[in-house]
Amino acid sequence: xxxxxxxxxxxxxVSGIASAAFVNYSVVSTAVTNSGQSLVRHELFANFNGAxxxxxxxxxxxxxxxxxxxxxxxxxxxxxxxxxxxxxxLNQSFGTWAPQLVxxxxxxxxxxSFLLIGGTPASTNTTTSDASWNGGGANPAGWSRAxxxxxxxxxxxxxxxxxxxxxxxxxxxxxxxxxxTQVKIGQFILSAxxxxxxxxxxxxxxxxxxxxTPVFSDGSFTFFPLLTWFxxxxxxxxxxxxxxxxxxxxxxxxxxxxxxxCNDTNAAINPNTIWYRDLDGDGFGTAxxxxxxxxxxxxxxxxxxxxNCPSIANPLQEDCNTNSIGDLCEIAAGSLFDCDLDGRxxxxxxxxxxxxxxxxxxxxxxxxxxxxxxxxxPRAYAGxxxxxxxxxxxxxx
Numbered sequence: 001x002x003x004x005x006x007x008x009x010x011x012x013x014v015s016g017i018a019s020a021a022f023v024n025y026s027v028v029s030t031a032v033t034n035s036g037q038s039l040v041r042h043e044l045f046a047n048f049n050g051a052x053x054x055x056x057x058x059x060x061x062x063x064x065x066x067x068x069x070x071x072x073x074x075x076x077x078x079x080x081x082x083x084x085x086x087x088x089x090l091n092q093s094f095g096t097w098a099p100q101l102v103x104x105x106x107x108x109x110x111x112x113s114f115l116l117i118g119g120t121p122a123s124t125n126t127t128t129s130d131a132s133w134n135g136g137g138a139n140p141a142g143w144s145r146a147x148x149x150x151x152x153x154x155x156x157x158x159x160x161x162x163x164x165x166x167x168x169x170x171x172x173x174x175x176x177x178x179x180x181t182q183v184k185i186g187q188f189i190l191s192a193x194x195x196x197x198x199x200x201x202x203x204x205x206x207x208x209x210x211x212x213t214p215v216f217s218d219g220s221f222t223f224f225p226l227l228t229w230f231x232x233x234x235x236x237x238x239x240x241x242x243x244x245x246x247x248x249x250x251x252x253x254x255x256x257x258x259x260x261x262c263n264d265t266n267a268a269i270n271p272n273t274i275w276y277r278d279l280d281g282d283g284f285g286t287a288x289x290x291x292x293x294x295x296x297x298x299x300x301x302x303x304x305x306x307x308n309c310p311s312i313a314n315p316l317q318e319d320c321n322t323n324s325i326g327d328l329c330e331i332a333a334g335s336l337f338d339c340d341l342d343g344r345x346x347x348x349x350x351x352x353x354x355x356x357x358x359x360x361x362x363x364x365x366x367x368x369x370x371x372x373x374x375x376x377x378p379r380a381y382a383g384x385x386x387x388x389x390x391x392x393x394x395x396x397x
Contacts, residue, residue, distance in 0.1 A: 022206050023047040025221040026182075031192065031247050034111040035090040038192035039078060041110065042223045045182040048173050052209035055117050055171035055183045059130065059160025060203040064220055066157070067150035072196040074148040078189040080111040083144065095146040097161075099125040111189055115143070117163040118183040119170040126165040132158045188223060198223035229255035236267040238295075262295035268303060275301035282313040320348030 028043045046055055063073035079095025081087070082103040086094040090111055099114045099121035109121060116127040129143040135155040139145070149156050169175045171183055178184070190198075199222040205214040229246045230239030231254060238261035246252050263269040275292045276285030278300060284307035291305075292298050308319055309326025318327045321336075327345055330336040336345035 021049045021053060022204055022215065022217040022219070023049055023181075025202065025219045027221050027223060029224065029226055029249070031226050032110055032189075034080065037078070037090060039111065040190050040192055040194070040223075040226050042188045042190065043184060044186040044188065044221060046185050046204055046206075047182055048206070049181065050208050051174065051180070053173050054166075054169060054207050055163070055185065056166060056205040056207055056214055057117065057130070057160060057162030058185055058202050058204045059132070059158055059162075060201065060218075061159040062157055062201060063197065064199040064201050067148075068152075070197040071150055073198055073200065074150045076190055076194055076196055077113045077147055078111065078191070079113050079146050080108045080189075081114070082108070092146055097129070097143040097145075099127050113187060113189045115161045115186045117161065117171040117185060118175065118178050120177055121187075126163055126168060126170055127161055128164045130158075130160045130162060132156060132160055190223060192226065194223075194225060224249035227257060228259075229257060230259045231264070232256045232258075232261070233264045234261075234267040236261065236270045238264075238270040238272075240264040260295065269295060269297075271295045273303070274305075275303065276305045276307075278302045278307065279310055280307070280313040282307070282315040284308075284310075284314070284317060286310045318344070320345060 024047050026045050026047055028045070030041045030043075032039050032041050046058075063070035067074055076092070077095075078090060078092055080090040080103075081095055081098075082101045083094055083096045088103065088108060095113065097113065097115045099116040099119075100123050102109050102112050102114050102121040105122075112121075114121050115129075116125055119125045119127070133139060133142040133149065133156075135149055135151060138151060138155055139149045143161075148159070163171050172178065173183060174180050185204075199220060201218065201220045203216060203218050205216050207214050226247050226249060229248065229252055230241055231244035231246075232239040233243045233254075235254075237256060238258045239256040240261045241259050243261075243264045244255075246255055251257075258271075260271045261269075262271075272293065273295060275294065275298055276287055277290035278285040279289050281300075283302060284304055285302040286307040287305050289310055290301075292301060306317070307326075308314065308317055308324055309329035312326070312328045312332060314326045314328050319325065320327055321330075327336065327348070328343065331338045331343070331345060336347065338344065339346050340349075342349075
């Protein structure tokens, strides 16, 4: 541990037997926009359960698994502070992690990456970096740089920062702006679409009003990307911004990442919907005439693939002999007859067609009538089938 850290810890040591109780780290992520950039602000807090728990310093800051394994975790941070190179300008090339140089509480602070041990990021903050940032002379700028320094171990494996004036209790819970259970120890600004590895480990030294020896604890935290989720009202796996949105990491119930549903009240209609061409305009389509997969209804297409007579409008889809071919198509093809031109095949109205040479006609002479009993007649549309043989009207020649 660095000499600066030892001094910081000793400055607040008080005799006693109780122990400080660090619970864990937590991150509050918020989507923000500045200078045309969509960003995510990740605020890092240390959580406690003691009324006087006090952060003295943090160190051993690195990507989980080491900087060598995850070098991308050291970059990608945005700064908007009062550094000498680009004061007040949002950028990733210049900046400092020093809380004293953050600048304006409204113009800079919400969009700046900085580190601290509690308190407010302002000129009066007593947080400072330890010597590890210098890397034994390899990084003379220390923490006055935009990105986190990395290099061969052990140069930057113990990056840390500490409160240079512990008696001011800047790192104690309950000391404004710290809450009764939390102390802010850093803020990190990343691009909204950042997808780099972002899990880090950090060791913390904590004291309280009755502890003579600082308590060290290790913990980890992750900066998860914020995602825009779209409400999926019809539960078809596709959402719509018009139905509602939520911005968070985990998937909320009833929301999806897709914003492509053109009709979020009908589960049958979405980007995967197959539409079938309806050539005869009767409201029934067929795949053999053409199909399209899209969300919005294409002109001349319908949802169903059930037209039993694609070439002739058949809105009732009548098929009296249940052979899956529409009656109108069979009549048009001549495979069924419709002598009374009512659109229904004669065989389905009780008629039996026989050839003019059939022996059934032999008994017929003049006005005489002969009754025949037929069984297994085709079904009629309604009522009881009746057979009438009219030589001139039905049998023709």
